[in-house]
Amino acid sequence: MSTHPSENQIRSLIDAWRQAVMAKDIERIVSYYVEDITAFDAVGALQFKGKQAYRDHWQACMEFCPGPGIFDFEQLQIVAADDIAFAHWLAHCGGTDEQGQTKACWMRVSAGYQRIDGQWRVRHEHWSAPFDMQSGSTQFDLQP
C-alpha cells in the first residue's frame, strides 16, 4: 500500500501533540484543535463542545492527576487524504500518586483531522476505556 504524503504530517502532529501533553503545556495541547472541536473524552461528560470547554476539562484533569506522567502510544493507524484524515491508536496513560504509587491503564483513541489554510488541525477526538457488559464496571486492567 502506498503512503499518502499527509500520513507523515499527521504522524508528526500526533507526536508533537503527545509531547505537549507530556509537558503538561495546555496552551500547546489546545493549539492543535479547531475552535469548534467536538471531543468525547474518557471521563466526566458525554462531550465537550468547543476549544474553551475542552481546555477547561484538560486543566481539571491535570489538576486531578499530578506527578510524572505515562503517555505512550501504540498501534497507530492513519488514513489520510489531501485535506482530511483520521487515525486511531492505543494509549497507555497513567501517573504517580502522592504515595508514590504508579497507576496506569490502556485507553483507545480515535481522532479526525482537517487541513485548514494549510495547517492540519484536530476536529474531533474520542478517548475511552471499555466497560464490562455484565457488571458495568470500567475495564482498567486490559492489556493490548
Added chain:
Amino acid sequence: MSTHPSENQIRSLIDAWRQAVMAKDIERIVSYYVEDITAFDAVGALQFKGKQAYRDHWQACMEFCPGPGIFDFEQLQIVAADDIAFAHWLAHCGGTDEQGQTKACWMRVSAGYQRIDGQWRVRHEHWSAPFDMQSGSTQFDLQP
C-alpha cells in the same frame, strides 16, 4: 459551508447501517465493514481486529441484549472528502429486559470511512460511555 457530495453518501450509509442493527441482521451490519476493520467497542475488550472478530462480538452482544431495541442517533457530524470521511454522533442505546423494564443510556460514536472500488466502507468504529474520574464508575445516566 458547502457540503461535499460524499457527505450525503456517508449519511445514507450510517442510516442503512442503523436499520441493520435495529433489524438485528448481523450479516447486513458487518457487510459495511472492511475485512481488516479495527473496532473499539464500548464493552468487553480494548479492540476487535478484523470483521470476523467484530462479527462474533456483535453476536455475543445481541444474545446478551434481547428484546425490542432503542438505537437512536443525534448530533451527527460528518467530515468528508472524495474517498475518505469521518463522522461522530451520540447514540441512545437500550432495550427491554425479561421483566419488561426498559434500560437505555447515551453513548458516543466515532467512525472512519474509505471508498474502496466505488463503495463506502467502515474502516474504524469507536463506541464508548465515559467514566467518572473520582470513582471509576461508568456514567450511564448522562443526558445530551
